[in-house]
Amino acid sequence: MKDGSSCQTSINTKRCELNIEKSKRSDTGKYELILKNAKGEAKIPFDVTVLDRPDKPEGQMKLTDVTIEKLESDTGKWIKAATSRFPRCIVENLLPNKQYQFHILAEYIFGAGEPAEPTKTVQTTDSDASCKRYSGKDDDALRQKRDLPKLDNYDRCFWDIWDKDRQQERAALKHGSIYDKHLVF
Incomplete structure (x- = not known):
């Protein structure tokens, strides 16, 4: 890969960055980075995994x-x-x-x-x-x-939850799995 529209490189004194914009899952694979200067050449293989x-x-x-x-x-x-x-x-x-x-x-x-x-x-x-x-x-x-x-008689179905004289109803105990009765995520 050379510097182009989809790939840019930047080199500092301590590191080299390769930036591939708009990469696709098909760009996943093995790559080799070749660095050259007046003193020689270095080849560095590396793997790229694109999570798309x-x-x-x-x-x-x-x-x-x-x-x-x-x-x-x-x-x-x-x-x-x-x-x-x-x-x-x-x-x-x-x-x-x-x-x-x-x-x-x-x-x-x-x-x-x-x-x-x-x-x-x-x-x-x-x-x-x-x-x-x-x-x-x-x-x-x-x-x-x-x-x-x-x-005809709304009061028959209504009770004040703050009424102190009202008898509390006992809760009915249910047995079995909660997943059988409710949709739980």
């Missing part, structure tokens, strides 16, 4: 994080929209009547992978129209729609 983004996984791998990025049609740039530890996420703060595209970056213990293929363009709706669609639907209206009884 992990390849797309084959099969299942444990995710540590999922990052959702949005492409705004105005700017043409990918912007971080949300992160989650789970494979489901709600993306908030989207502007009404605007087009977006999304893609996902999966993060594993080895680092973030390449982004997935972007989604089709999604058009957000007018926020006022969506609010009007749900207006007037309180809890009782939703319960009637599902043929559930009307809530």
